Amino acid sequence: MARIELKDVTMVYGGKGTAVAALEDINLDIGEGEFVTLIGPSGCGKSTIIDLIAGLKFPTNGSVLVNGKIIRSPGPDRGVVFQDYSLFPWMTVLDNIRFVLRNKNGNANSAAKYLDMVGLSGFAKNYPATLSGGMRQRVAIARLFAMNPVAFLMDEPFGALDALNRIYLQNLLLHLWSRERKTVVFVTHDVDEALLLSDRIVVMTPSPGRIKEIVEVGFPRPRCRTTLISDSGYTGMRANLLNLLQEEMLESLSRQSSFVPEGAHE
Amino acid sequence: MNRTGIILILLTILLLLVAYFLPDAEKQQVADKNPYLSVLFVLMIVVLLANFPKFSGISPVQKVNDVGLLIFIALMFSELVFAKLAVLDPFLFPSPARVFLALFKDIDILLDGLVSSITLLAAGYLLAVITAIPLGLITGWKKRLFNAAYPFAKAVSPIPPTVYLPYSIVLLPSFKAASVFVIFIGAFWPIFVATVYGVFNIEPRLINSARTLGLGNLELMRRVVLPAALPTIFSGALIALILSFITLTVAEMIGTNSGLGWYIEYEHQFANYDKLLAGMLFLGFAVVSIMFVFDRVQSYCLRWQKV
Numbered sequence: 145m146a147r148i149e150l151k152d153v154t155m156v157y158g159g160k161g162t163a164v165a166a167l168e169d170i171n172l173d174i175g176e177g178e179f180v181t182l183i184g185p186s187g188c189g190k191s192t193i194i195d196l197i198a199g200l201k202f203p204t205n206g207s208v209l210v211n212g213k214i215i216r217s218p219g220p221d222r223g224v225v226f227q228d229y230s231l232f233p234w235m236t237v238l239d240n241i242r243f244v245l246r247n248k249n250g251n252a253n254s255a256a257k258y259l260d261m262v263g264l265s266g267f268a269k270n271y272p273a274t275l276s277g278g279m280r281q282r283v284a285i286a287r288l289f290a291m292n293p294v295a296f297l298m299d300e301p302f303g304a305l306d307a308l309n310r311i312y313l314q315n316l317l318l319h320l321w322s323r324e325r326k327t328v329v330f331v332t333h334d335v336d337e338a339l340l341l342s343d344r345i346v347v348m349t350p351s352p353g354r355i356k357e358i359v360e361v362g363f364p365r366p367r368c369r370t371t372l373i374s375d376s377g378y379t380g381m382r383a384n385l386l387n388l389l390q391e392e393m394l395e396s397l398s399r400q401s402s403f404v405p406e407g408a409h410e
Numbered sequence: 411m412n413r414t415g416i417i418l419i420l421l422t423i424l425l426l427l428v429a430y431f432l433p434d435a436e437k438q439q440v441a442d443k444n445p446y447l448s449v450l451f452v453l454m455i456v457v458l459l460a461n462f463p464k465f466s467g468i469s470p471v472q473k474v475n476d477v478g479l480l481i482f483i484a485l486m487f488s489e490l491v492f493a494k495l496a497v498l499d500p501f502l503f504p505s506p507a508r509v510f511l512a513l514f515k516d517i518d519i520l521l522d523g524l525v526s527s528i529t530l531l532a533a534g535y536l537l538a539v540i541t542a543i544p545l546g547l548i549t550g551w552k553k554r555l556f557n558a559a560y561p562f563a564k565a566v567s568p569i570p571p572t573v574y575l576p577y578s579i580v581l582l583p584s585f586k587a588a589s590v591f592v593i594f595i596g597a598f599w600p601i602f603v604a605t606v607y608g609v610f611n612i613e614p615r616l617i618n619s620a621r622t623l624g625l626g627n628l629e630l631m632r633r634v635v636l637p638a639a640l641p642t643i644f645s646g647a648l649i650a651l652i653l654s655f656i657t658l659t660v661a662e663m664i665g666t667n668s669g670l671g672w673y674i675e676y677e678h679q680f681a682n683y684d685k686l687l688a689g690m691l692f693l694g695f696a697v698v699s700i701m702f703v704f705d706r707v708q709s710y711c712l713r714w715q716k717v
Contacts, residue, residue, distance in 0.1 A: 198622050217624075224622040229615040234637040234714040243633070244623060273716040291623070 145176040146210050146221070146294035146327045148197055153206035155192055155353075165352035166192050170206070172346065172355065177325040181342035183332055183385070185392050189353025190331045194299045197329060198224050210295065220244070223293035225301045230284040231272045237283050238268040244291045258286040262316060278309035282316065289320060296321075296328040302337065311369070314340055322366055335385045339378065340367060347388045350396055357388060414475040415461035421482050422454040429489055429507065435496030438505040445514035446507040453481065504684040513688035519673065520692045526668040527658060527696070530586060534593025535654045542598045543643060546605025547631055550639070556606065567603060571596030571657045575664060589661040596657040597650035604646020608639030641715065644708050651704055655697055670696065 155167035167189045174180050182190035195201040196208045199218040208215045210222065224230075231240045241255040259265050262282040272280050281301055288296060302310045314337060321328065332338055338345045338361075345359040359381065363372060372378055430447060434440065459465070460474035485506060491497050493505030504512075513520070549556050571592050578588035612635065620634040662671025670693045677685040 195618075200618050200621060218621045220624040222622065224619065226615060226619055229613055229619050232616075232620070232634065232637070234640070236714075271714040273714065297622075 145325070147176050147212070148172075148174040148295060148327060148329065149207075149209040149212075150193070150196070151207050151209070153193075153196065153203045153208060155189065155196070155201070156204045167203070168352040168354050170353070170355060174327060174329065176327055178344065179321070179328045179330065179342045181330045181332055181338040181345045182348060183335065183338050183345055183389070184348030184353075184356075185333070185350055185389065185396060187353070187396075188348040188350040188392075190348055191299050192353065194224070194297045194329060194331055197295070198222055198297050220291055221293050222295045222297055223288045223291045224297045224299065225281070225284045225288055227300045227303045228277075228280075231280060231287070233272050236269050236271055237264065237275070240272070240283060241287050241290050244287055248292075255290065258290040259283070261289065261320065262286040276309075278305050278313065281305065281309075281313055285313070285317060285320070289324070294327065296326050296330075298328065298330045300331050300333070302334075303332070310334075310337070315369070317341070318367065335382055335389070338385070339363075339382060340369060340372060345385065347385065347392075349392050351399075356392070359385065412461065412471065412475070414479070415457065415471065418457050418475055418478050418482065419454060419461075421486075422450060422457065422478075425482065425486055425489065426450050426454070428486075429493070432494055434493050434505060434507070435500065437500035438493045438496055438508065440505065440507045440511055442511055442514075443507050446510040449510055450485070453478070501681075502683055504687060508684040509687045509691065512682070512684040513692060516673075516685060516688060520670070520689065523668060523670045523673045523689075524692070524696055526666075527662065527670045528700075530589050530661070530669065531593060531654055531658050531700075534590040534658075535597050535651065537590070537594045538597035538601055538650060539647065542601035543605050543636075546602045546643075547609060547635055547639065549602075550606040550609025551631070551635060560606070563599065563603065563606075567599035571653065572660045575661060579665060585665045589658065589666065592661055593654050593657045596653045600646045600650040600653065601643065602646075604649075605639060605643050608642030608646075609635055611642065612638040641712055644712065648704065648708075651700070659693070 150170050150172040153167055153170040154165070157164045157166055170189075170193065172180075172193075182193060184190055192201065196203055197210070197215065199215045199222070202215075231237075232243070235243060238255055238259060241258050245255055256265065256268060259268055262285055264279060264282055264286070267275060267279065267283075272283070275283070284301070302313050305313065318341060328341075330338075330341060342361050345361060346355055347357045347359065348354065349356045361381070363375065363378070426447065429450065430443070440446075457474065457478045460471055460478075463471055488506050492500070492503045493507060549559050574592050574595055575588065578591045579585060582588045582591060616638060617630075617634065620630060625634065658669075659671035659674075662669040663675040666672050670689060674686055674689040674693070677683075677689060
C-alpha cells in the first residue's frame, strides 16, 4: 500500500510563448488504501495527474511522491490501466498476465489463477483482438492484480464500455479491491461511478487544471448499487457534484463561445 | 461438386484430347508428348480432388476452380494458336508440349540451378533481414539518430541495386559474393525503411502502457517495439523479397555459370526458346513457392492480428 502526495505541482506544456498550463498548484494527499476519484471536464488535467504518478511525465514545478519518495521513472510498483491499449495485442491473454509475473516466480498456474478471478479462464489462449472491450478490461484488471503494485492508477478504464459492461466491471473492481485494499487513483467523468467507488472525489476545473473541491464520500462499505441509489445522502451528493461540474462546463463554454444553453442561468 | 468444377474437368479432358489426337503443325512436332500430357493429367486430378474438399482437404474450392480456369484458357490458347495452327513463328513460339518436354529433359540442370539460386537469394536476403530490422528499430526509436541517418537513407535507397554489381564484382573475391552483396543491398533498404516507419507508427499509448510495467530498454525493444512494428516490417520484407528475385536473376544473367537466371540467359544464346520458356516456367514455380512460404511465415508471426 502506498501514500501518494502531490505537492504544489505545476505542469506546463510547450515552450515560451506557446506554453499551456495543464496543472496549477495541485496539492493532494492520498492515504494508504484510499480510493480517490478524479472527476472533471476534459482538459482539466486529470489524466495528467495519472501520468505524473505513473512516472510517464514529470512536473514543471513541485513534486510527486509515493511513500515519501520522488517519482523518477515508471515502475511496476504502480500499476496502470488505461481506457485501451493496456494489453499487448501480440500476446495471448494468459501470456499478457504471465509477462507481468515474469520477474516474480510466477508460472502458468498463478497466471491462470488471476484469469479465473475475472471469470475468463476459458479465454486463456485468445488474443486480445478476439475479445470484446469489456473482456479486455477484465484481463487488464486481472493483470493489475497479478502485478501486485502498491498503487492502482486507473485512467477512465471503463470509459469506452457500454452501460451493462460498465456496471459489471465496477462491481468486479469493488469486489476484488475489498479483498486487497490498494491505494487507487481513478479517473472518470461519470458521477455515479465516482460515488459508487470512491472514498473521496476530487473535482477539477480546466485551463489551467486545478482542484475545485474535494468531496468526502462516507457511504459504508461494502457498497451495493441498489441500496446506495435509494440513500437520501446519495441523491444530494450527486446533485452537488453535477452542479459543480455544470458550473465548470458553462464557464468553459462561455470562454469558448458566446452560445450559452437556454435556462443555464437560473 | 459444383458447376465450375464439372465444366473445368470437362474442358481439361477436351484439352487432353485436342493435344493428343489433333495433329501438330509441321515445325511444332515433338518426339515425346508424355511430359505435357502428364502435366495436364495432374492438373485434372488436382481440380478433381479440390472439388471433393471433404476427401482431399484442399480449400477453397472456388479459388482452385477459378485459377484452374485461367490456366486452362492459357494452355488451350497456346495449344491451338502455337501447336496446331502455328500462327506465329514456331521457332520463337514453341508449343506447350515442346516446352514441357524441355522442362522434363533438363530437370536435373534446373534443380541444380534452383539450389544455386536459392543459396544466393537466402544468403543476401537473410543478411538484409538480420541487419535491417535491428538498425531500423534503433533508428526509428532514437529521434536524433533518425534525423542524422534518414536523409542518407532517402538518397541511397532509390538507387537500383543492380547498379552496384560492376563495382562489387571488382571489389569482392568471387562473383557469388558480389551477387549476395547486391541482393543484400537491394533487400536492405525496403526492410530498413519499413522498420523505421513501423516504429514511428506505434500507438504511443501502447508504449506508455508498456513503460508503466517498468521494462528495461532492451526488453522494451524486444517485447514491445519489435512486435508492434512487425506488420509494417513484413510489408517492407515482401517488397524486399520481390526486389531480391529481380536482383538475383539479373546478377546471374550477367556473371554466374549456375542458377536459373544463368540457365535462361544461356539457352537464349543458343536460341533454344523451348528451354528458355521452360526455365521461365520453372522460375515462376520457384517464386510462387517461395512467396507461399513467406506468406505462411507472415500469417504465423502476425496471427494475433484481427482477421
